Amino acid sequence: MTGVSEGMRAAPATPLRPYLGPYEGYRLVGYGPGLHLGTPAPEVTVVLSLDAPVVITTTSHPDQSEGSWGALASGLATTAVTIAHDGNQHGIQLALTPAGSRALLGVPSAALGAWIVDLGDVLGSDTTELVDRIAAEPLWPRRFAILDEILLRRASGGESSIDPHLQRAWHLLTGPDAPRVTDVAHDVGWSRRHLITRFTAEYGIGPKDAMRVARFDRSKRLQRRSPGMTLAAVAAHCGFADQSHLAREWRSLAGVPPSTWRADEQFPLVQDAEDLQRASSRA
Template sequence: MFYREYPPHPALAAHVDCVWAARAPGGGAAHRVLPDNCVDILWQDGAQPGFAVGMMSSSILVASEQPVQTLAVRFKPGKAGLFLATPLNLLTDQRADIDLLWGRSDADRLADALWSSEAPERARLTLIEQELLRRLCDNAGGSPLVQRALQALDHSAGALRVEDLAAQLRVSRQHLAAQFRDHVGLSPKLYARICRFRRAAAALKAAPAPDWAELALACGYFDQSHLIHDFQEFAGNAPERFHFSNRPAA
């Protein structure tokens, strides 16, 4: 399977992690897609409207019976709502056709432009960026509270306790959780757990036979059993049988 990421347009860099392209050969071969604390919008060949894939709380298996080409954008945590105009908790573990979020006319116009051209994939990804830039002009900058919370959780790689985070931000845990679900799509606690899991997954990719207790502590887990529990929940497998995968399609 081909998969490639590109840096976004500079004016989108504060909101977009990357734009990306993928080609799956078909044949029904499945790959596991892991939760990554991001929201994507995907357009797949056939001139169909795109679809948004919300935050994931566990891994999923994706199989393509037929060859499929994908063009997509991946948003930074807490930023997709600027372009989708819907509370992100409504998309968690879901996919929504972009015509329902953007309107049929705009969705069809972009899909036609993406798939009616023989332009290189990077040039077609630029069409997606242009649509995002147009939509960004009509939106505010999101929630400063949630952005501060995200920065703190990411800086700690998920090790910061939600109670301590709320106290640091001088808000109640309940208020923080409500704002976080609307603007991110997950609770702060679940977001932090996925941060820890992703850190451990990256460490396993670099060193596939670690000292498990040492790895758990280095990644912010209380003990090895908590590490094992998160791998079983988020990757569908024990850590010693884990195989790292990207999130190329859904």
């Protein structure tokens, strides 16, 4: 069955950009029913469904059962979730930085952990306004303008900032040339044990796992951008020791090797550079 994909990818208003990546609006229609793999990423995920609720059949937290959510938030995790769909998906996805979790959701990412929570649990009454106004607006630019309005209002309320030492550690560990945890601890002037304790308390995952998830996510994004690239080349480009190391990390973090993900992933990602450039100019 051949499906149809449309949507828009747009940068948020300039003051929000330290807190989240581009808005990802998507509408996928006419695909075959099945399962979609939601893989680990170094961001807090927020999803607003504009149609049927999102059905999660396998969650990242071992104590959380399957469920469905019309609007959800989820913290950092080291395992994938499984999303059941009928071949149609319509919504907006946001990727919040750890600073964005504090500024926009009002909690550190560790407070969410690997749990999936109803967005209303962290946004309160703003969730109802956000969902109702976006659902009533048919055009992506107007939907994104509503997001800007409500998120800017939340950000202006002030944030409990992340310790600069932890910000520095996050930047180093999730970058493309991540050093050893011991070297990061030395860089920020803490013991290794103190770094691990404080880092995990803020972000919900430890320094080594943050490095692994960020590297995994880079490899996933690279494969989306360059589907013809060999796995050996992906491994070398993203900092894995070799292709076998890449495959082991994919099995650990996604539950499948990258070759299987490539074959099974049927939903395209809405990443129209022209749309992004057009939408960015409005901010």
